[in-house]
Amino acid sequence: MAEKESEVEGLEHMFTNENAEPVHISYSVIESITKTFYRVIGHGGFGTVYLGSLRNDPMVAVKLLHPSQDLSDTQFMAEVKCLTRVKHKNIVRFLGYCAYTHEVVMKVEGIDRMVDIERKRFLCFEYAPNGNLQDYLEEKTHGYQWSIRYKIIKGICQGLHYLHQKRINHLDLKPANVLMGGAQMEPMITDFGISRHNDGTQSTIVTKNAKGTLGYMPPELITEGKISSKSDIFSLGVIMRRLLMGSDDENYTENAHDEEPLKAHDK
Helix, strand or coil: CHHHHHHHHHHHHHCCCCCCCCEECCHHHHHHHCCCCCCEEEECCCEEEEEEECCCCCEEEEEEECCCCCCCHHHHHHHHHHHHCCCCCCECCEEEEEEEEEEEEEEECCEEEEEEEEEEEEEEEECCCCCEHHHHHHHCHHHCCHHHHHHHHHHHHHHHHHHHHCCEECCCCCHHHEEEECCCCEEEECCCCCCEECCCCCCCEECCCCEECCCCCCHHHHHHCEECHHHHHHHHHHHHHHHHHCCCCHHHCCCCCCCCCEEHHHC
16 A cells, blocks of 8 residues: 555656656556546547546546557567657656556466466556647637647647657657647647657668558658658648648548557558
8 A cells, every 4th residue: 555655656746846757657556546447538549548636636648558469568668768758848748657467377288387368558648638639620720810820830840859859750640649738738749659769870761561640641651661750740741731721621630539550561
């Protein structure tokens, strides 16, 4: 019990200290703050997001990553490391992670072995009470003033510029992955599930397993598997177009709740 309270205190401390580092969170605490996964606040291609609350009412978003062949421990830790190194007002704040594995003793080929029967991976973020940019494009774009649209575009540009300075390519920038946080609805980039960190030795990476959301992926990524900072700039241009046009063009509409990012080379 004391250990659980200590972990919750660690999470609460992050709301009063901007320089606090993300923490490891036990599965029991994840269950506690989400009230055993009581309220779902979002779905995506990589996971389900639950609302969580701490003792003094700070709200958090807890993302349960979908189990898949792509979610290896190496990839999970790569995403955690990526999130840990980014701290910017236009990047959703990463609070902590949980890697839970339930093991039992089973006979395998006549030998008793410890076998994983359940694996769960969670990421915990600050809660953005105003939804995401996709919601606003669908529901409130016509009520936007130009100054508000400009502010949103500027915020996304600042967040993206920060990521590129850190040599991080997001690779799935779209309205559903831009949260609107706080009373000022400050845009915050989120969902780094397929992001790539470039060590700086090359400006372009070539992959045989390009991922992203069609309509926001640049042609060179779809046809040649080329990844660079230009990939995010293309996505940014699509978002800007939608904001400036003030309409939800069906050619660029994605379902923010249940669309899974597509693998271009699986077409």
